[in-house]
Amino acid sequence: MKILFTRLLVGLGLVILLAFYSSTFQVSESEKAVLTQFGKPVRELDAPGLYFKYPWPVEAVQIFDTRLAFREVRLTETLTKDKRNVIVPLYIAWRIENPRKFLESLTTVEAAQRVLENMITSAKNTVLGQRDFAELVSMEPGKVDLAGIEADILEKVAGPVREQFGVELREIGIRRITFPESNTPAVFERMRAERAQFASKFEAEGRQRADEIRVEAESEAALLVASAEAYAEGKRGQAEAEAARIYAEAHSANADFYRFLLQIDALKAVADGQTSLLIDGAESPFHLLTPDKGHETTTPAGPTSPRSR
Secondary structure, rough: OOEEEEHHHHHHHHHHHHHHHHHHHOOOOOEEEEEEEOOOEEEEEEEOEEEEEOOOOOOOEEEOOOOOEEEEEEEEEEEEOOOOOOOOOOOEEEOOHHHHHHHOOOOOOHHHHHHHHHHHHHHHHHHHHOOHHHHHOOOOHHHHHHHHHHHHHHHHHHHHHHHHOOOOEEEEEEEOOOOOOOHHHHHHHHHHHHHHHHHHHHHHHHHHHHHHHHHHHHHHHHHHHHHHHHHHHHHHHHHHHHHHHHHHHHHOOOOHHHHHHHHHHHHHHHOOOOOOOOOOOOOHHHHHOOOOHOOOOOOOOOOOOOOOO
């Protein structure tokens, strides 16, 4: 009898424990829950804690992780505005914002990921179709606008997925940019052409700067030469004035001797070792070449015609 009573107590305890377990559930800080009655959502639970419900199949609970989830979008080829074929793989960061709407529209995380991929791929094709290839790849950094492309894709998708599915699309990013094998030579050729264009631009700027420096140097040199010549002219004028003063003082001190020196200088200028002259010995300064009458031994009549060398 005691054994039977003990078994009844154990069975009753197990039933009570099972009923308690099936009637309670817990929501953590990073989760949200939706309570359903016979499969229909009736209550949304946002706050963490321990909750009670009717046992299954009357009520059931769906718990969703609301932390950010990261996923890579599948690779697809896309045409740019200027008809360049590119492959732009993306990554997305998203989370469940409204679990009740999410449950009613998508039900599972796997379904949500498929829908998000399709919508983002469509938006990516639309945005890149409105952008030039240079906004993806260019030797000129100012033309590349990857952040703007990411923002445009996010803007096209974020609103609809929040309204329709209760999903917050937090971020869309470009992982890298690749090209189909058939397009790779054309891409390299374009990069070489852009690099050559930049080289030509830098060379032209260098030549222009060199011309400017050359003009500045020539102008400065001309100013320096003009200043030096003016200085030299001033010094030359001072020297000539000083020489004229000295000549004047010498002339006033001994006019005859000064006149004699001038005549000697004139003879030096006129006659040298290779010059033959017929002169009138009575004319100055050639009279200096005529012997003094006090020392003459024979004086011919008429004008003298000395021959000097």
